[in-house]
Every structure is written in C-alpha cells, then in structure tokens.
Amino acid sequence: MGRVSPPAVRRDPDRDPGLQPERTRLAWRRTTLSGTVVAVLAVKTTLHGGVSAAGIVACALCCVLWLGVLGLAHRRIRALAATPGPVAFAPRHAAAAVLCTVAMAVCGAALVL
Amino acid sequence: MIEFVRNVRLWFAPAEVRRDGETPDYRFSLANERTFLAWLRTALALIGGGFAVDQFLPDLRWGWRVGLALALLAAGVLCSLRAVNHWVRCERAMRRGEDLPVSRFPALLSLVVAVVAVAMVVVVLVGWEG
Numbered sequence: 001m002g003r004v005s006p007p008a009v010r011r012d013p014d015r016d017p018g019l020q021p022e023r024t025r026l027a028w029r030r031t032t033l034s035g036t037v038v039a040v041l042a043v044k045t046t047l048h049g050g051v052s053a054a055g056i057v058a059c060a061l062c063c064v065l066w067l068g069v070l071g072l073a074h075r076r077i078r079a080l081a082a083t084p085g086p087v088a089f090a091p092r093h094a095a096a097a098v099l100c101t102v103a104m105a106v107c108g109a110a111l112v113l
Numbered sequence: 114m115i116e117f118v119r120n121v122r123l124w125f126a127p128a129e130v131r132r133d134g135e136t137p138d139y140r141f142s143l144a145n146e147r148t149f150l151a152w153l154r155t156a157l158a159l160i161g162g163g164f165a166v167d168q169f170l171p172d173l174r175w176g177w178r179v180g181l182a183l184a185l186l187a188a189g190v191l192c193s194l195r196a197v198n199h200w201v202r203c204e205r206a207m208r209r210g211e212d213l214p215v216s217r218f219p220a221l222l223s224l225v226v227a228v229v230a231v232a233m234v235v236v237v238l239v240g241w242e243g
Contacts, residue, residue: 020143027150034157041164048168085139088131089146091204094197095124101153101193105160105186112167112182 021080028073031097038104039066045111058110065107068100123201130201134208145203152196155222159189170237177236181229188225 039062046059072093080086123130163185170178195218202214 024143027147034154098193098197105190
C-alpha cells in the first residue's frame with residue numbers, strides 16, 4: 001500500500017511523530033476489516049446448506065474471536081493515541097492477535113469439513 | 114525449528130525482549146508493527162480465501178473443494194505464526210543493532226499461492242466438465 005516516500009526528500013522530524021502512530025492506527029483498522037470479512041464468510045458458511053449444532057458452535061466461536069481481534073485493536077489504538085511517544089507493542093499482544101487468527105482458521109476447518 | 118521454539122517463549126515474555134540491547138527509535142518499532150499487521154492481513158485473506166473456495170465453488174467434487182479450502186486455511190495459519198515470529202526476530206535484531214533477519218518465507222508463500230491458483234483453474238475447468 002503506497003507508503004514509499006522519495007528518499008531524496010528529508011522529512012521534518014517535528015512532523016513525523018504525528019504521522020507514524022496514525023499510519024499504525026490505520027493498519028490496525030485495516031486488519032480488523034480483514035477479520036470482519038472472515039467472520040462474515042464464516043457466518044455464510046454456517047448458514048449455507050443445513051444448520052447443525054456443531055456448525056453454530058464453530059460460528060459463534062469465530063464471532064467471539066472476531067470480537068477479540070476488535071478488542072485488541074481498540075486497546076492498541078487507545079495506547080497509540082494516549083501519549084506522544086507511543087508505547088511499544090508488547091509481544092503478548094502480538095501473540096494474542098495471532099492466536100485469534102489461528103483459532104479462526106481452526107473454526108474454519110471445522111466448518112468446511 | 115529450534116530457533117522457532119525459542120522465539121515462541123519470547124512471544125509471551127515482553128520483559129525478556131526488552132532486556133536485550135537498547136530501545137530503538139519508536140518509529141522503527143511502529144514500522145515493524147505495521148509489517149506484522151500486513152502479514153496478519155495476508156493470513157486473514159488466505160483464511161477468507163479458504164472459506165470462499167468452500168462457498169463459491171459448489172460444483173466441485175467434495176474432495177477437491179475441501180482439500181483446497183483446507184490448504185488455504187493451513188497457509189493462513191502458517192502465515193500468521195510466521196508473522197509474529199518474524200516480528201519478534203526483527204524487534205530483537207533492532208535492539209541489538211544487528212542486521213534484520215532475512216527470510217525465505219515470502220518466496221515460499223508466493224510459490225504456494227501460485228500453485229494453488231493454477232490448481233484452482235485446473236480443478237474448476239475439470240470439475241465443471243465432469
């Protein structure tokens with residue numbers, strides 16, 4: 001996504017701090033949008049062709065995981081906005097986001113099979 | 114593989130990452146975070162692709178459809194695990210002032226995506242004939 005800036009132009013260091021957290025915030029937003037697409041597709045898969053109890057459970061789990069991703073993004077966005085020099089991204093936070101994604105894929109496998 | 118297991122420990126131990134070296138300029142850390150998020154989106158897209166194969170190619174034989182969907186879902190899982198692993202490695206390299214880690218993964222993933230795409234074209238053509 002066009003983030004390349006011409007190397008010859010030197011940025012004013014005073015302007016950069018406002019920009020980087022903003023871009024990171026938008027990156028989190030895009031990630032939640034991708035998660036939303038996956039959750040919607042999961043609901044569609046569940047409703048398509050015969051609703052079963054196991055399907056409903058997997059779908060509900062997917063929706064909970066989607067909420068988890070939303071919550072993580074929300075927390076991170078709040079942390080980015082809170083201070084001018086943003087707090088470092090914690091490995092635990094990254095691991096939580098990845099675990100949500102992996103669990104969504106596992107639910108997907110359960111739904112597809 | 115052993116390196117990977119050692120890194121898994123780091124995912125849950127923020128203090129241990131922070132003990133290494135010096136804190137880099139926060140802009141580098143944020144750039145690393147955005148790269149991580151981009152890989153996570155790639156993983157989510159692969160997972161979404163798995164659902165899409167299952168949903169939007171209903172004329173395929175069960176085996177092919179489920180096989181392709183599971184392959185895409187598995188690729189999504191691998192991609193997301195690799196995302197966090199690469200993020201930790203980059204973070205550590207930046208703190209220690211080392212070169213950023215190189216990786217075979219992007220080449221591998223593009224090959225897998227290309228193979229899946231070709232397989233889908235073949236399977237859709239053959240599947241609709243039979």
